[in-house]
Amino acid sequence: MDLTTFIGQRKQTEALMNELLGDNINPTKYDAKFLASLSKVKKDIQCDLKFLFDNDPSVTEVGHVGCYTSAFAVASYRVAHIFPDVQVARQITEYAKSVTGVDIHPKAKIAVPFAIDHGVGTVIGETAVIGKNSMLYHGVTLGARHLKERDQVGEDRHPKLGDNVIIYSNTTILGNLCVPDGMIIGANRFIKKQEEIDELFARYDKK
Numbered sequence: 001m002d003l004t005t006f007i008g009q010r011k012q013t014e015a016l017m018n019e020l021l022g023d024n025i026n027p028t029k030y031d032a033k034f035l036a037s038l039s040k041v042k043k044d045i046q047c048d049l050k051f052l053f054d055n056d057p058s059v060t061e062v063g064h065v066g067c068y069t070s071a072f073a074v075a076s077y078r079v080a081h082i083f084p085d086v087q088v089a090r091q092i093t094e095y096a097k098s099v100t101g102v103d104i105h106p107k108a109k110i111a112v113p114f115a116i117d118h119g120v121g122t123v124i125g126e127t128a129v130i131g132k133n134s135m136l137y138h139g140v141t142l143g144a145r146h147l148k149e150r151d152q153v154g155e156d157r158h159p160k161l162g163d164n165v166i167i168y169s170n171t172t173i174l175g176n177l178c179v180p181d182g183m184i185i186g187a188n189r190f191i192k193k194q195e196e197i198d199e200l201f202a203r204y205d206k207k
Contacts, residue, residue: 013095016088020079021045037082044112045075051113055135070119073102077124080106111163116140118169127156131163131181139170145192173197 019025020038027035049071053062065071076096080089089106097103101120104110108124111132116122118138124130128142136142144157159173162181167173171189178194179185183201191197 009091010095013091017076017092034084041078041082044078047113048074048115052115055115069100070102070116072096073100073104073119074114074116077104077106125158128158129160131161131165133163134161134165136167137169140167141172143172143174145175
């Protein structure tokens with residue numbers, strides 16, 4: 001890919017996001033199923049913004065969180081997740097990553113509402129699942145272990161978070177591990193075994 005094509009793709013993606021999240025979408029360009037899904041996604045984004053506001057005491061109005069880069073990253077993910085063209089979906093999330101520093105794979109499954117506080121350096125992998133009312137902080141990685149074989153692509157290899165989970169900054173969880181409902185994981189942890197999560201949850205549950 002030459003530089004002109006690269007720059008052109010970025011401009012096209014930016015224009016597409018402005019169109020899809022705005023009020024002047026051309027209905028003849030998209031089928032009815034996608035437009036219905038997009039209408040729901042816009043409501044989901046409003047729920048995400050309200051959830052972020054409710055969990056950020058530094059702001060006094062819901063509208064203020066709309067300028068947060070992490071909010072744009074989550075909104076971009078929601079649009080990409082339903083977009084019928086896989087390549088364009090990836091362009092949307094890659095564009096969002098380039099302007100926010102938040103990397104969310106369009107195939108990840110994230111319930112509503114969800115929020116990322118601050119957000120820079122947060123990574124959510126392809127087969128990750130995140131339950132409702134969950135929140136991540138900056139630098140959190142929901143990643144996969146290194147693939148030994150190419151044919152492992154597509155396997156369930158990222159963390160699964162339940163509802164009402166909070167993971168604080170710079171914590172990395174690798175692999176198809178399960179984080180129970182309501183669990184809070186502190187900052188600066190590196191977790192690659194289910195036993196580590198189970199032990200943390202047992203200690204947390206006793207408090």
